[in-house]
Amino acid sequence: MTDAETPRDFASLKTRIAERAGALPRRLTQVASYALEHPDEIAFGTVASIALAADVQPSTLVRFAQSMGYQGFSDLQDVFRSRLRDRILNYDERLEHLRQHDLNATKASVIFGGFSDAAQKSLNDLREKLDPAKLEVAVEILAKADTIYLVGLRRSFPITSYMSYAFGKLGIRNHLIGAMGGLAQEDLSFATTKDVILAISFTPYASETVSLSQASHARHVPIVAITDSPFSPLAPIAKTWFEVTEANFEGFRSMAATLSLAMTLTVAVAERRRNPKI
């Protein structure tokens, strides 16, 4: 089984596993996928504990290691450990790493770096700015809603469509407005004062999102908004609203912070419904 040579670093081990994945017996495949999904467990666990977690026999782990060309499990484990060792680079090493990376930086990887930076910056900004009290208020309002109407068009649509998916999984009644082909106005006209509209819109505020929200506001449907400025037309009509300013790269704004807030709202609302306050 020791054809070619035994992988000594994590990257080549992964390649080898991928190569052989198809031709591997059932239990060994099970181990392979567990190993790739929980590398830390392999690094620190014992044969017994890992076998338990991966639901295989200890001997299967040894056999897997041998089939990958290692002498035994411990030998394989070394690779997973060195992966963790190498990850904690000190300052100099990190700099060196970056320098090498920059040399063969392609245009696409520069773009990727830009978008990742924008995402991280946006997340950090929101972490500092987000008011827990406001979050509580919004959760409270949404948790009481009969149906949550999700309004978001254009760049906000991915956010609302994700929320709709997550709310669905959590068993929370919701209605996604703005799906292509849907008749937005008609859908929203069913919203009552017992429902809540969650409206998401950023500059330049999609006129339909704004007009739909305003029409509903006129009918006293409560609104929770996510937007990017106090001057947003959504701010004055919302019961409560969040200011999320996303950093941008090349004119494309990140969505990381908004998404993080959106996920928070969905999970927190589900949590609140399970354990209402008082």
Added chain:
Amino acid sequence: MTDAETPRDFASLKTRIAERAGALPRRLTQVASYALEHPDEIAFGTVASIALAADVQPSTLVRFAQSMGYQGFSDLQDVFRSRLRDRILNYDERLEHLRQHDLNATKASVIFGGFSDAAQKSLNDLREKLDPAKLEVAVEILAKADTIYLVGLRRSFPITSYMSYAFGKLGIRNHLIGAMGGLAQEDLSFATTKDVILAISFTPYASETVSLSQASHARHVPIVAITDSPFSPLAPIAKTWFEVTEANFEGFRSMAATLSLAMTLTVAVAERRRNPKI
């Protein structure tokens, strides 16, 4: 010896060692300084191997651990190990941790912290893992496509819907598959070998995404995939594919890294079309 409480994370352990360093006996001081200088050794080594390296007796290591308030050496070792496994704290641990430091932390703000951490961890992971060369290949393939078919369902749909929006803004012909109400199969059956399918799917792989991709692959339509493991059914049929593992919080996976990669692909493809390589 167990005054106050035993440090459970590396930072507070370091503080405690610093506090007591002066009042520590000779050999225990020796262990303390070795531990801080070679934390990786402590994490991975055995009592015997560390004792040898630090030039003390095995029993001294145990005594040191106990004098710091731990039950034994293994207990202390756990702290050094958890330093290396950058696991995201789960909900309970996080709440506990925050309670001690931030008294007015609300449930929702804890959830928000969790999602933000997951997002940042995912971004960092991908930054380390993403291969620029692979990115180039994918951009090249996509840039040459007549029409780009975007295939993503469930949790991947927000990503493809964003890409569709962005491609649209950039004037790149694309077709979004999987929109609610759309007849996916029919739409995709128009794809030819001059087009490209960008398929996004994560475990558990939405069966429709997979079957659609496989059917198209049988007709030799090139596929670029974003997925989360070499075992993904998309991996073997894709011309090139990206492995993106998103950290999750409370069972909800982040989408930050995938989104960042998606934005990169859209912008890079537009850029490439404007300045084709030779």
Added chain:
DNA sequence: TTCAACATAGAATATCTGTTCCATTTATCT
């Protein structure tokens, strides 16, 4: 100097470790 309290070294020990082996099941080919 004497004594007591503390610190250390090193051997002893009971537990846990990875590995091997073989009977049984499952798959593959004739």
Added chain:
DNA sequence: AGATAAATGGAACAGATATTCTATGTTGAA
């Protein structure tokens, strides 16, 4: 279907493990 090979489960085993224990060494106060 039958025969042959491969894969698996689970128990047995030898070696390594962390920890405890005791004799010895060291320090500092009376």
